[in-house]
Amino acid sequence: MIENQSSLAKINDLAFRIVDSDLFYSFSRNPIVVVSAVITFVFIIAATFAPWLAPHNPFDPASLDLMEASTPPVWLEDGMSKFMLGTDDQGRDILSTIMFGSRVSLIVGFSAVLFSVFVGVGSGLLAGYLGGWLDTVIMRLADVQLAIPAILIALMINGVVAILLPPQLQHEMAIYVLILAIGVSDWPRYARVTRGSVLVERNKEYVAAAQVIGVHPLFIMLRHVLPNIMGPVLVMATIGLALAIITEATLSFLGVGVPPTTPSLGTMIRVGNNYLFSGEWWITFFPCTALVTLVLAVNLMGDWLRDALNPKLR
């Protein structure tokens, strides 16, 4: 009982601290960010609960009827009330496909960002804190990769890994390969930002105080330095999420991302692109709108976070 009360008090305390914080104040004062957050939240809910929320299941071939293919949205002539945003060339409901497609976009986006943050922050931390030849090797590697456009790196990794995999696994593993490709293509940015911040923190006296008592370097990096450099990394990760979603869409648009049987926003845009000039604009228009809205919302939040966490702008 007492345990319960104290944990309740802790939650209360935490809630109070969140509502009381500068960050929350700046959040509530900024309508654009609130709208962006709501949009992102709606996307996440729609994607997570797509199997229950979506009016149709685009993965169920039994429910598809080719006679219903290329139905226009409901407010146009020939529109059907059960297909709000119309159907694509296979007779799949666009709205449902967008919901399932955002799933892939968000999963790939989040996982790829997590991957590159992990690799980038880890290598940046080591390079910045330990310095010496390790620093040179890691940072020159990052420089070399930064010289090549990220999308090309992702394309190359995607291609190479896909070839290395046995054919029967290719479709199954496609999404993981995509995460790896996008994650690897983006780590140098995190490594550079992390290293820069670590170089500043490393020379502060609280690090020296830990060194004097012989704290293990790994512990100093993770418990002392890391919490103090997470601000800029967090901001980059938010903006990086939007970038990763775009990269995924681009790769899928180019036809090297997820297989055509798994609808992602990029695949839908590519399929619809073929019908654009024959008048079925809705097949590509709605996925495009969804993609732009999601990326814009995430980007605006990242921009706000950067300003909100910047003490000079407070």
Add this chain to the structure above:
Amino acid sequence: MNDDIKQGFEVKPLLEVRDLTKYFDVSKPWLTRILEKQPKQILKAVDGLSFEIGKGETFSLVGESGCGKSTIAKLVVGLQRPSNGEILFDGQDLNKAITSKDSNRIRRRWQMIFQDPFASLNPRWRVNDIISEPIRVFKLAKSKSEINDRVDKLLTQVGLSPADGNKFPHEFSGGQRQRISIARALSSEPEFLVCDEPTSALDVSVQAQILNLMKDLQRRLGLTYLFISHNLAVVYHVSDRIGVMYLGRLCEVATASDLFKNPQHPYTQLLLNTIPDMEMTGIKRDPVHGEVPNPIDPPSGCAFHPRCPLANDRCRKETPQLQKNAGSLIACHAVEEKRNV
């Protein structure tokens, strides 16, 4: 080290520094250096320094900025390795001891207090965690409640309240932060504290509080201090003995009262003349001539000769060594030859 500069401790000194040198390579990157045909550039931050600190004593190092004071602090606590020379802590070679497996046993015997109270406390840690870190690292307490008890006691000891432990460092003023810093340093129950300009970032009124706290703690816990400062008034207040440094070398080592009453080295005299004094109001002072030379390219012979009013040819050629002179140790040819009287 020759017997001349032994200060004649009856008991073994706690810290012995012998011919300590620390060189930093500040040359440009290798390729640039080759292309521009420049030699390697070595900065001699500490150049052959020897001193001893007895148990329970406060030994101060003073000097202008850039003379190597802070480097010595870092060398003495093992944050940096010396290029040459020895540091003996309680008779053991310090740099061998801290790399050995059993290093925790000796490491806990010294601690450091830093200059900037705004940088020396991790802003993301609660004060409790900051103070208890040495206790946890050295495993000095068995249980969580024992750690908490010790932290509460330490906070009270430095004049804060145990309730302050739950706060973050940014909720405190500079003086209070320095108290937290001292509490952290004391938490491993050290014998020896290295204080690198502990008061220079504080207001004058707060400086006095911190210095009195440090003196009080020294009396109660029998601490030994290596005190580093550029502020002569502070040094006079806290020190038993004082070493005056110039460009990585000691030029005079004397007890505090001797040094302030009867400074012998021309550089010490120059330093003491710069202290503002009520009696000097309106009287024209001798302006200090010259600047501290570049330690990458120090002057030949005695490093002080370009600014010294007593310099002669010998000073320009021969580096003076510390020698006993009327109870103090002086490194000056002019004093040795009695040219100063």
